[in-house]
Amino acid sequence: MRAIRDRLRAYYGRPRNEPHHAPLDELVLTVLSQNTNDRNRDVAYTRLRARFPDWESVARAPVQEIEEAIRPGGISKVKSRRIKSMLGAIAEDAGTLDLAALATAPRDDAIAFLERLPGVGRKTAACVLLFSFDRPELPVDTHVYRVSSRLGLIRPKASFLVAHETLRAIVDPDDVYEVHVNMLRHGRRICTARNPQCESCPLLDLCPYGQAHV
Numbered sequence: 736m737r738a739i740r741d742r743l744r745a746y747y748g749r750p751r752n753e754p755h756h757a758p759l760d761e762l763v764l765t766v767l768s769q770n771t772n773d774r775n776r777d778v779a780y781t782r783l784r785a786r787f788p789d790w791e792s793v794a795r796a797p798v799q800e801i802e803e804a805i806r807p808g809g810i811s812k813v814k815s816r817r818i819k820s821m822l823g824a825i826a827e828d829a830g831t832l833d834l835a836a837l838a839t840a841p842r843d844d845a846i847a848f849l850e851r852l853p854g855v856g857r858k859t860a861a862c863v864l865l866f867s868f869d870r871p872e873l874p875v876d877t878h879v880y881r882v883s884s885r886l887g888l889i890r891p892k893a894s895f896l897v898a899h900e901t902l903r904a905i906v907d908p909d910d911v912y913e914v915h916v917n918m919l920r921h922g923r924r925i926c927t928a929r930n931p932q933c934e935s936c937p938l939l940d941l942c943p944y945g946q947a948h949v
């Protein structure tokens with residue numbers, strides 16, 4: 736794992752996490768990013784923030800007002816309901832919309848709390864903890880999954896949940912953000928789904944899949 740980390744670091748650089756301490760923003764962005772591209776997601780998010788002064792106001796607002804604000808992000812009827820029910824579930828479970836306690840809560844409690852929220856799975860929970868608070872959870876998306884699988888870091892056909900736990904166990908906590916970002920870059924640029932460029936890959940000699948296919 737460290738050899739892979741070092742190769743990717745030499746190739747892509749060493750990204751540094753800058754935790755934003757805004758877990759609700761992260762959760763709402765996740766809902767808004769469903770079935771759309773980053774640009775439309777960002778337009779919807781900006782409109783939502785411009786329309787409401789804080790998340791408490793969003794939680795209290797009629798769902799039609801939320802829907803109107805996020806319309807450019809697509810399937811706004813579904814997303815507005817999701818956002819409202821998620822904020823409602825947080826307020827009910829935590830007693831507040833302030834999630835700062837997730838920064839220091841025991842790991843299992845923090846994950847369990849987030850995964851109880853409607854529509855939140857392990858990847859989203861990991862995104863919230865990593866990007867908001869720099870907690871060492873490695874979000875496994877389709878790119879991270881594919882690259883890890885080809886490299887033999889996770890067992891064939893492992894579930895995303897097992898992949899998450901496996902990578903979490905083998906990546907040094909201080910490297911989680913870096914490994915996540917660089918595997919994502921690698922999956923988008925070189926280790927693509929249909930046409931991986933194994934011949935020019937900096938990981939070729941470490942990769943069982945690449946060795947078998949060049």
Ligand code: SF4
Pocket residue numbers: 882885886925926927931932933934936937938939942943944945946
């Ligand atoms: Fe992906 Fe091929 Fe590189 Fe392995 S050698 S990581 S399969 S691009």
